[in-house]
Amino acid sequence: MSSRRPDRTGPIAPAVAVVVAAVLLFALVGTWPPFVAVESGSMAPGVERGDLVVVTAADRAPWGDLSTAADPNAPARLGGTGDVVVYTVPGADGRPVFHRLAFAVDAGEDWTERADPALLAADCADLATCPAPYDGYVTYGDANELYDQSAGIAPVVPDEWIAGKALFAVPNLGWIRVGVEAAVARYGGVATGVVLVGIAGLAGGVGALLLGRVRRGSRR
Incomplete structure (x- = not known):
């Protein structure tokens, strides 16, 4: 009996989606x-x-x-x-x-x-x-x-x-960027980056968990 591999893409999927969206937007508007x-x-x-x-x-x-x-x-x-x-x-x-x-x-x-x-x-x-x-x-x-x-x-x-x-x-929607810039000015880029990575990982994990529950529910 073969066991299904765990899906490890869930936690990084939101970050990948953001990067792809940013790249596509750059290609469209021509400025960064x-x-x-x-x-x-x-x-x-x-x-x-x-x-x-x-x-x-x-x-x-x-x-x-x-x-x-x-x-x-x-x-x-x-x-x-x-x-x-x-x-x-x-x-x-x-x-x-x-x-x-x-x-x-x-x-x-x-x-x-x-x-x-x-x-x-x-x-x-x-x-x-x-x-x-x-x-x-x-x-x-x-x-x-x-x-x-x-x-x-x-x-x-x-x-x-x-x-x-x-x-x-x-x-x-700009309040997010304003908040990040304020945090960088007060605490430094490294500390702010660590916190943002942690938040992104937590959001990705929660999103993957919810998505997994939805998929399991749809298979019943």
Whole structure:
């Protein structure tokens, strides 16, 4: 009589599924990581703190090139008009900014002439990033009172600073990543990794146990 081998794939199946899903998502959107966790409320109400946003490369087909809120027939994205992008200012604190493209500017342009006066804190002569030192974009958070370039959040944003643009948001799923990053900052990557591996193993074991019970019940 032959005995059936125990199924040892149960505990690792969830981890494998996550890896496969991440690889497929990367192949689709062309950027890594393929999502960002929103850590502030600057894009509310379209995107709230704790949401997880799937992003794509800025020029990735079939979503086309970048569009600003001022462009004719600009697409609707996350509760507003124009693309929402992830950009990082070199030499800053390293934290990416997740804001909307207001309009494109050319090098040497006094961009305040085309700006919404309600989103400006000063005239061009009093802004460090005006006239525009190079081609790029003026940006803003939907919930903020000023353009990023008027509030001192960022200079004019050139294409090379933009890591990706948003496709859609999943409410509250980003809290997982926010929590992991907070744990890494407080306890270190190694300790956090050990805890996460333990949790993944426990979840996989419980899932395999439940699945085994379901299979046994279906055979009766």
